[in-house]
Amino acid sequence: MAVLQMVLLLCAGSSLADDLFSLNVNIIAELQKLKSMNESIQKLEETLAKVLSENEALKTTVQDSQNKLEAFQKENEGKKVAFSAGLLESGTGYTGPISTPKTLVYKKVFSNIGGAYDSNTGVFTAPVKGAYYFRFYGHSHGGTTMAISLLKNGKTQCSLHAWKPTSNGNASNGVVLTLEIGDQISTQLWQNTWVYDDPESYTSFGGFLIFPL
Template sequence: MKSETMAVLLLVLLLCAESSIAQDVFSPSIDIIAEIEKLKHMDERIQKLEEALTNVLSENEALKTLVQESQNKLETVQKENEAKKVAFSAKLLKSGTGKTGPFNGLKILQYKKVFSNVGSAYDSNTGIFTAPIKGAYYFRFYAHSHSGTTMAVSLLKNGVTKCSVFSWKPVSNGNGSNGIVLTLEIGDQISIQLWMKTWVYDDPAGYTSFSGFLIFPL
């Protein structure tokens, strides 16, 4: 009887132990559901961070594009401003003293001593100014001759006379100057022409000269 009682007691104790183990397994101290919720929230935060990073990268690319476009526009404006800077001044003889002419025909004067040539529109090899941009330009020229000689020069636009100076056998020295404002298209040419059988004089003082500049573009 005692043995049967002991067996029952051992069986009860074993059942209690198994129940306790089962409780520990199925009801652990860590809240798994809460941890899963935390992981879900963390995943949502990571996703939001990734979206924010993607937006920042997109904005960065857009900013790079904007900066590049601004640089391109700035370079274009700088080039346009450089093209608007046109001015030159030159005298007839590069050095020394002497006269030019007379000739049996018309002669384009080549002003060899260049004082300034901003924009490189004047060519001292030909004596011709070529307009680099459309605009209003101002030109002025001076000519000098000695007594008893005739001096006559004209300013030409594309080969057509626009204004002139003339001195016929002065008693002492003959001087003349003239100026004009012209509207030029790109490629229009301005030159100074010596009349046939006349001559001009120049020396280091620069008595015979040719100058011009862009007033404003059009």
């Protein structure tokens, strides 16, 4: 009887050991799975962080490209400069004579690309540094003296003149000038002289940017 009990106890112990060993094996396997999952999650997080970082870098690149394009377009627009204007907006008449030189204000604007010419003051202001071409025309009637100068920042660059022609008198002049941003160009009627204009715009002023510098 005692031997039988001993055998039964040994059998029961063996079975319990097998169960415990099997349980340990399952726990280890599950732990391995969890570890693998954690590693996969970590890799996914790293990949996601990399994608997000690349996406931010791409956004920055796109924004930089857009800013450069806008700057290029703005700069290109600034290089389109040209204007032309007649002295009188309407009607006919003389300007002058006056006792002191007078800036001529050309009111009849044919074109003003870039908006550099101010029809309220008669002054063209250079929007970009460059080489510019200017030309101006004057008309007078017989027996009247006409004289007009083109000025850069208040200093005479060139002039036109008609001394009491026996009939109608016309004169013109032109010049290429190197201008800095903000330089001002205008025309000035000499003292004690007259200039005439009518709807045909015989007296006019114009210029344009040849190329930027």
